[in-house]
Amino acid sequence: MERADEKAARLKTLMAERRTEPGRLIPILQAAQRLYGYLPRPVMEAVAEGxxxxxxxxxxxxxxxxxxxxxxxxENVVRCCMGTACHVRGALKVLRALEKKLAITAGATSGDGRFTLETVNCIGACGLAPVLTVNDKVFGALLPEKAVEILDQYE
Ligand code: FES
Known part of the structure; x- marks a missing residue:
């Protein structure tokens, strides 16, 4: 794993390379998020300064x-699709089952740090609706019970 000072140096280099580029903020924030996994306040301050x-x-x-x-x-990011195709095929029931299983609501991370649950609007797999992803793996044709069983594989 990359050390904090190495990450800071990489971010600094990236900002220097794009210093005069219009519209550079979003790609720099994307790069910072790839480096750190999220955007903590000190990183946003470093981006502002840089x-x-x-x-x-x-x-x-x-x-x-x-x-x-x-x-x-x-450790695992679960994305439950709430797009139209998934919605009409029962995505809300799937989401509620996941929320109950993890004892959180969408947008939160479980108390043990194992799962973050998010909603998305479409992942481009509408033919498999309703779908969810765990990290980058797609699971389709879900029923609420099946979605809960999928999480069990990651426990
Ligand atoms: S609406 Fe869910 S994958 Fe498209």
């Missing part, structure tokens, strides 16, 4: 876009 963009603007962009995380995720 890009000469006010910290309020950096924070505003990071909080506006759903792709950015301000909190660390659990």
């Amino acid at each position: 890009t000469d963009i006010p910290v309020a603007e950096v924070y505003g962009v990071a909080t506006f876009y759903a792709q950015f995380r301000l909190e660390p995720t659990g």
Whole structure:
């Protein structure tokens, strides 16, 4: 695993390379999130300093876009699709079953840090609706009980 000072150095280099590039904030935040796994406040402050963009603007962009995380995720990220195709085929029941199993609501991380549960609007696998992903693996044609069993595989 990369050390904190190595990550900071990589981020600094990246910011220097893009210093004059218009619209650089989002790709820099994406890169920072890849490095750190999320965007803690000190990282957003470092981005502000390294890009000469006010910290309020950096924070505003990071909080506006759903792709950015301000909190660390659990070991496994579960994304339950709530797009139209999944919704009409029972996605809400699947989501409720997952929330009950993990004792959290969507957007949160389980108390043991094993799972973060999120909702997404479509992952492009509508033919398999309803679907969820665990990390990057896709599971389809779900019933609530099956979704819960899938999590058991990751316990
Ligand atoms: S709506 Fe769920 S995969 Fe498209």
